[in-house]
Amino acid sequence: MMLARKTVAVAISVMACAAASGTALAQTAPAGQPDQNGQAVQGAPATPPTGTAASTNDPATRAAGVRRVIGLGELGFDEGLQFSGLNGERELFFPVVAEAAQDMVLRLSLRSQSAFASRRSMQVLVGDRIVFARGLGNEDESFTVEKAIDPASVENGFVKVTLRYSGAITEDRCVDQRVAGDFLSVLPDSALEVALDPAALDTIDRVLAMMPDDVVIRMPERDLREAEMAALIRINAALVARNARVTFDRAAVPAAADGSDDALWSTGTIALGFEPPADAGPALAGAGGLSVLSLGSAPGLLVSGDRPQAAAELLSSRWQALALGSSLSVAAANDGEDAASATSFADLGIPLTSASLVDQVVFDAAFLGSQLPAGTRPSRLDLDLAVATDTRGSNVTIAAFLNNYLLASTTSPGGNPVTLSASIPAGLAGRENALRVLAQRQPDTGDCANPPQGFPVQLLPTSSIETTALGRPAAEFFEATSAFGSGVTVFMPEAAAGSLKGAAAASLVAGLISAETPFDLRYGPVGDAPQAPFILVADTLPEGIDSPVRFDEGRVRLTDAGGDPLLDIGGLDDYTIVQIVRAGDVTGLWIRPDADAASADAAAPIVPVALDRGDVALVDEAGLAFAFSTTRDQLVQVTYPDRLSLTDLARQYWPWIIGALWIVGTLIFVTLLSRIYRRRRAG
Known part of the structure; x- marks a missing residue:
């Protein structure tokens, strides 16, 4: 979303700023030999070790303090990486x-193989410097690189690690290199420790930057105020925006020990809803407080104050860079209206990279x-690319593609x-939408002895998505999530x-916006005639609000288009149901x-639920169980077996009804004939 102006009032009680950056200079030795720092590189085939199998000589193990293991899953690679x-x-x-x-150790668990004889190698770069290189054999092998x-390699808050994989199966460049049947896998347990x-994790921005993706939200042993629930x-x-895994607990104090x-x-x-520490400084009237919480071995964060929602808004805003102290008092951090009809790639966070x-x-x-x-949908893609001309003037x-569907294509010298424009x-x-841009050109090669020449191509910042x-x-x-954006x-x-479980319901609400x-959050009923978009957490729906599935009609059965039952859920008591209502x-x-939500008293990990298509969704403890639409072509029918209308009764008992009508008709006919016969005799 296009970054709009925000207003924020911040009172900083404690502020500490420092900056240190640089580039690591490292020399490496062949696999299995110590480098100049005395560190060994393990290169023998073996079962990939776990992330905790570190050498006792590792600097990260020797150093006192907090150890943080950043795995590939936190970077979005839950299944690791693979090259071929x-x-x-x-x-x-x-x-x-x-x-x-203080110290860092890069630990890569790798597996490699090639179906045919080839010469392959891999390189690891930190920053722009090569710190490790190794040849790869043709047999299946697993090995670990440590x-x-x-620490001087940290630049702009990140350590940049580049993995390069290359090889050749023959010197004949007319041979397709893909016939090698090779691969190099970086396993999911690879990590930076x-x-x-x-003592340096004393500011809010630093704690946020290093906080793990497993997060527990701790609340006091009392009812939360409306502002605290918000x-x-x-x-x-x-x-949810950072794909974190959330659990909840309650405690008498915010810094409850975990026994470890x-x-x-x-x-x-x-922690939410506790009193701020004594050294937090004066809080602004009507503001929220955000402060660093000491938990012994590792820090945490405390959200407090009269308006804790304002402090919580800072956690997902671009104003995090202002959280340079150990305590803040936040009065507001709100996005403004954005009425632009086109959103640039830069606003969407799409990297404008170049390639050869x-x-x-x-x-x-x-x-x-x-x-x-x-309240909009994407209607047009305007794609701008810069493509260099090759030596032969070949067209590119x-x-x-959007969500694996081809939108448009063009050629250019x-x-x-x-510019490539296409209607969506x-x-x-x-x-969630996946955009793919494919550029192809016949390689510029003089003969099979010369390598093909590459020419630069880049996405331009003027590329955008137009909305309507x-x-x-x-x-x-x-669409409902978009409509709630205002x-x-x-x-x-x-x-x-x-x-x-009320906190769990709040987590589900968070996934829908x-x-x-x-x-705004309010305790109580929604009323019969809401005038603005709403989200209602309740067991029953007030009169005047229509829903696709009703719960006052007895059992609910889902059937396919042919009438065969898909699910008979007996009132849906075992599921949390989410519906679009009007x-x-x-x-x-x-x-x-x-039905069990009110009686449950144990916290459980909350599975993020991302609702996409459909207007009715069934959610259980494992996440989204089933979602369907009642407005599109109905492949799923909703029926109520316990509800019998006159039509349902007629369909169910029609043979008996026809028999009864036949008997009644016969009796009426016989009675009429009898009366006619008696009248004739009397006359």
């Missing part, structure tokens, strides 16, 4: 606070529907910027204020918690 075709490169950016980093990284100085939703929305003496920082803590075009270049990008202006073919059909885009108003009520969950009111029962969506022209969402 004797070529590949990937840049990884590990978030590290330079002021707190390299000490100089950082030894952190706890802050809980806002915190959840910020954590391990210095490994594996779980982050955000030999025969094919692929640019992959992703964006969320909630990043577009509220450019194709654009290059030399000047190329309604219904193609959703909550939806023009109708939201019929899909992702503001929504959340209604929750008062019983949710003191329940861990974006981290920037403005909202009160006249007003769109809302109804969340009906499962």
Whole structure:
């Protein structure tokens, strides 16, 4: 979403600033030999070790303080990485606070094989310096690379690690290199282990930068105020945006001990609703407080104050860079209206990278529907590329795909910027969208002895996605999320204020709005005629609000188009149900918690639920169980077996009804004939 102006009032009680950056200079030795720092590189085939199998000589193990292991999963590579075709490169950016980093160890678990004899190698670069290189054999082998990284390698809050893979199967360049049947896999347990100085983790921005993706939200042993419940939703929305895994607990004090003496920082803590520390400084009237919380081995964050929601908004805003102290008092941090009809790639966070075009270049990008202006849908793609001319003046073919569907293609000789415009059909885009730009050109090669020459190609910042108003009520969950972008009111029962399952409902609400969506929270019913978009958490729906599935008609059965039952859920008591509902022209969402939610008193990990297509969704403890639409071509039918209308009775008992009517008709006919006969005899 286009970054709009924000207003923020911040009172900083404690501020500490420092900067340190540089580039690591490292020399490496062959596999299995110590380098100049005395560190060994393990290169023998073996079963990939776990992330905790570090050498006792590792600097990160020797250093006192907090250990933080940043795995590939936190960078978005849950299944690791894989290269093939004797070529590949990937840049990884590990978030590290330079002021707190004492020692770092890069640990890569790798597996390699080639079906045919070939000469292959891999390189590891930190920053722009090669720190490790190794030849790869043809047999299946697993090995681990461990390299000490100089803390001076941190630049702009990240350690840049580049993995390069290359090889050749023959000197004949007319042979397709893909026939090698090769691969190099970087396994998911690969990670960067950082030894952190706890004393340097004393500011909010540093704690946020290093906080793990497993986060526990700690609440007091009392009912939450409306403002605190709103802050809980806002915190959840910020954590959902960073794909964090959230759990809840309650405690008498915010710095409750976890009973572990391990210095490994594996779980982050955000406390909500507790009194701020004595050294937090004076709070602004009507503002929220945000401060660093001391938890022993690792720090946490405390959200407090009269308006904790305002402090929670800072967690997902670009104003995090202002959180340079250990305590802040935040009066406001709100997004303004953005009425632009076109959103540039830069606003969507799409990297405008360049590449060398030999025969094919692929640019992959992703964006969320909630990043577009509220109440709109993408209607047009305007793609601008700069393509260099090759020595022969060959045309380059450019194709654009959205969610694996080809939108348009064009050809150009290059030399000047190329524009590719395409309409986006309604219904193609959703909550999460994958954009792929493909550039292809016949390689410029003189003969099989010379390598093909590459020429630069780059996406330009003028590329954009044009939007148009939806023009109708939201019929899909992702459309409702977009419609809520201008503001929504959340209604929750008062019983949710003191329940861990109420916190779980708040987490579900957070998944239905974006981290920037403005909202108000109220305890109590929604009323019969809401006038603005709303989200209702309740067991029943008030009169005057229509829902696709009703719960006052007895059992609910889902059947396919042929009438065969898909699911008979007996009132849906075992599921949390989310539906798009309407009160006249007003769109809302109804969340009906499962029947066990009120009685459950144990916190459980909250599975993020991303609702995309459909207007009815069934959610259980494992996440999204099933979602379907009642407005599109109905492949799923909703029936109520316990509800018998006159039509249903006629269909069920029609043979008996026909028999009864035949008997009644016969009796009437016989009676008429009898009367006629008696009249004739009497006459």
